Amino acid sequence: MKTTRILATVAMLAAASGLVACSSDGGGSDASNCTNTITKQDLPVVTMWAWYPNMQLVVDNFNKLNDEVQVCWTNVGQGGDQYDKFQTAISAGTGAPDLVMVEMDRIPTFQIQNALVDISGYGLDAVRANYGEGAWKDVSVGDAVYGVPVDGGPLAMIYRKDIFDKYGITPPKTWAEYEQAAQKVKDAGGPLFGDLGANVPALMMALQIQKGAAPFTYDPAQPESIGVRLNDQASKDVLEYWGGLVRKGLVGTQDQFTPEYISGVINGNYATYISAAWAPGYLTGAGVGQGQDTGTFAVAPLPQWDPNNPVQVNWGGSAFSVTSQSKKPELAAKAAYGLYADEESLTDGWTNQIIFPLNLTALNNPEFVDLKVAFFDGQQANKDVYVPAANAYQGVVYSPFGQYYFDAMTKQISAMSAGSITGSQAADRLQEDVTKHATEQGFTVR
Amino acid sequence: MTSLIEKHAPRTHDEKHRIRSKVQRREHLTGWLFVGPFGVVFLAFLIAPLAYALYLSLFQKKLIGGTSFVLFDNYVKAFTDPSFLSGAWFVVRFALIAIPVQIAVALAMALILDAVTSLFTRFSRLMIFLPYAIPTVIGAVMWGFLYSRSFGPLSDVFGLFGATAPDFLSSNLIFYGLLNIVTWQWAGYYMIILYAALQGIDPTLYEAARMDGAGRWQVARRIKIPLIAPALILILVFSLIGTLQFFNEPQFLRYLAAGTIGSDFTPNMYAYQQAFGLANFNYGSAISFALGGLVFICVYAFLFFTRKRRSFL
Numbered sequence: 001m002k003t004t005r006i007l008a009t010v011a012m013l014a015a016a017s018g019l020v021a022c023s024s025d026g027g028g029s030d031a032s033n034c035t036n037t038i039t040k041q042d043l044p045v046v047t048m049w050a051w052y053p054n055m056q057l058v059v060d061n062f063n064k065l066n067d068e069v070q071v072c073w074t075n076v077g078q079g080g081d082q083y084d085k086f087q088t089a090i091s092a093g094t095g096a097p098d099l100v101m102v103e104m105d106r107i108p109t110f111q112i113q114n115a116l117v118d119i120s121g122y123g124l125d126a127v128r129a130n131y132g133e134g135a136w137k138d139v140s141v142g143d144a145v146y147g148v149p150v151d152g153g154p155l156a157m158i159y160r161k162d163i164f165d166k167y168g169i170t171p172p173k174t175w176a177e178y179e180q181a182a183q184k185v186k187d188a189g190g191p192l193f194g195d196l197g198a199n200v201p202a203l204m205m206a207l208q209i210q211k212g213a214a215p216f217t218y219d220p221a222q223p224e225s226i227g228v229r230l231n232d233q234a235s236k237d238v239l240e241y242w243g244g245l246v247r248k249g250l251v252g253t254q255d256q257f258t259p260e261y262i263s264g265v266i267n268g269n270y271a272t273y274i275s276a277a278w279a280p281g282y283l284t285g286a287g288v289g290q291g292q293d294t295g296t297f298a299v300a301p302l303p304q305w306d307p308n309n310p311v312q313v314n315w316g317g318s319a320f321s322v323t324s325q326s327k328k329p330e331l332a333a334k335a336a337y338g339l340y341a342d343e344e345s346l347t348d349g350w351t352n353q354i355i356f357p358l359n360l361t362a363l364n365n366p367e368f369v370d371l372k373v374a375f376f377d378g379q380q381a382n383k384d385v386y387v388p389a390a391n392a393y394q395g396v397v398y399s400p401f402g403q404y405y406f407d408a409m410t411k412q413i414s415a416m417s418a419g420s421i422t423g424s425q426a427a428d429r430l431q432e433d434v435t436k437h438a439t440e441q442g443f444t445v446r
Numbered sequence: 447m448t449s450l451i452e453k454h455a456p457r458t459h460d461e462k463h464r465i466r467s468k469v470q471r472r473e474h475l476t477g478w479l480f481v482g483p484f485g486v487v488f489l490a491f492l493i494a495p496l497a498y499a500l501y502l503s504l505f506q507k508k509l510i511g512g513t514s515f516v517l518f519d520n521y522v523k524a525f526t527d528p529s530f531l532s533g534a535w536f537v538v539r540f541a542l543i544a545i546p547v548q549i550a551v552a553l554a555m556a557l558i559l560d561a562v563t564s565l566f567t568r569f570s571r572l573m574i575f576l577p578y579a580i581p582t583v584i585g586a587v588m589w590g591f592l593y594s595r596s597f598g599p600l601s602d603v604f605g606l607f608g609a610t611a612p613d614f615l616s617s618n619l620i621f622y623g624l625l626n627i628v629t630w631q632w633a634g635y636y637m638i639i640l641y642a643a644l645q646g647i648d649p650t651l652y653e654a655a656r657m658d659g660a661g662r663w664q665v666a667r668r669i670k671i672p673l674i675a676p677a678l679i680l681i682l683v684f685s686l687i688g689t690l691q692f693f694n695e696p697q698f699l700r701y702l703a704a705g706t707i708g709s710d711f712t713p714n715m716y717a718y719q720q721a722f723g724l725a726n727f728n729y730g731s732a733i734s735f736a737l738g739g740l741v742f743i744c745v746y747a748f749l750f751f752t753r754k755r756r757s758f759l
Contacts, residue, residue: 080723083723084722084723087722087723087724087725088722088725090725091725091727112509113509113725197705198704198705199704199705223510224510253705255702255703255704255705258701258702258703259591259594259597259702260594260595260596260597260702263594263596263597264596267596269596400509401509401724403723403724404724407708407709407719407723410704410705410708410709411708411710413705414617414705414706414708417705418616418617418618440508441508441509441510442508442509442510442511443509443510
């Protein structure tokens, strides 16, 4: 009896400790689950999450060239999925990798939670000259630098030449012309002219900024105080404009990055696609512009509100950041400087339009500038459109509660697209919603 | 001798008692050991997380100012939060429509399968049950594609009549789109439960009814349905709890229609978004508990009103 009891107790304890063991392993700090194979086994390893489509190649190139540190990379999801995991790891205090890929508009959101490391103390000066001032501004909060820029997202108007030719349209230079062209195509029984996706609020934010909106003003020296201006005239005008296009049946309201939207693009349901420089790579990967559609796409500069004072804006663009959970921040920073900075990786990135590089060795490379982009039927898209747009880009102040702001924006765009509210009402509600959230989070809203 | 007996009697009694209590104690211990493994898992994976979530829900964490104890502030906020309230109202409305529809379909199919005996009965039973065997996630994704207007079959079907296909992922029709998915998925499962209950009815009752001149319809209405009432109530409670905690289907259709299905579409999705999207575990926990309260009230009210009919709940 006694032995059985002891055995049972032991068994139970073993089971319990098994449970404990289960709960404590796993997570991003584990270096044994790499997607890539590390060949230099004796070097220290830093872990990384990233979702660039050619990341495997980038990591392999880095590991091959570097004799100090090796990168163990996994793709835990694109954009929002990865942020949810990172956010959970931040809250848990464990489980984050040493390095994460983040879009620049998310940096303040993670920075305010002390989740990212200021890398300016880790030999940043050696690579400072490799990127432009605007690129550094987008990854900085105040004077502190929270990431190494990789790619940018200058906005432009991708359009279908076949549709434009059929209805006798030239690329619109202003938003007024954009609407007129849309009307003309519709009157002739043509397809939709564009799309307003409720799930791409960052694009709407960029379009509002183009009209002169400044959604957030934030000084990290006074972290408890934030300016929120989401319903100024410029913001309202842009929402009204797109709400009007929807109401008149000129653009669709399909969520973007969905199979439905991509099949619409392939079927020629949309004459234009307002998107960033990384879009051709994404579209190619999704199967757009192949077969009989080869060479149907072209790109033109983003339409302007005032053609005499053009404004260029950005959508997306990412950086590599060192997390504060990293036990090897200096090595992680070194990896961040080297990843996607070698010629072979950069060339692969820009020839396939996976990235619009911010690294000046690529950006100033004549081969890059003069590239005849296959997706655009040999058009020199970088020279004609994207490089000028990137050079004119001024940078933006992003909010430290980006996720909430974008969710709230999605809700209002959706309501506007359904016709239940106007663009102005959407802007007012957004302002009210985000202000309330900011106040609840302890900010003083200016 | 007498004294000896007198002396001994209580001792014997005492001893017996002692032995019995020893046996009892040993039996108790064996019982505990048998329950033990379950108990550990139950405590570790149900009670402890619940307690921890309750604990979390009493705090508030701000980006500026850190964490503070706020007692029931999060609950006050939840019950005045339009996102939570509209989500809760949606699942209640959804339950009021979806549950009767599912049960009507399940009951009709069970009665037909019970009444008709043919070669196809087993095959039909399996086919009707099959959707339940498909994971909800895959079911949702599959229906998402079927609803697609550019490559789903709907546009072809409606095209035959020269009409444009309805968009079941639009904000006007998403209710019916989800209703269809849920009914497709669950009606077969409920059908099996009802069918099993029908098989348990003594066939002599049917014979007696037929001798009294009852037709098939009357047998179904007056004998079968009243006798399977306990099973009906059981599946009603299952479906009520399931529907109020609606999560999988809308969460996965969200990848196709984020504009229509907001992050606060149902209370469970809102809790998920608060906890894992916005790192607001405290408020997420409070929403979960508030939802738990809502489920409890609904189920309790339902059981209270049907207390005469139920036997095993």
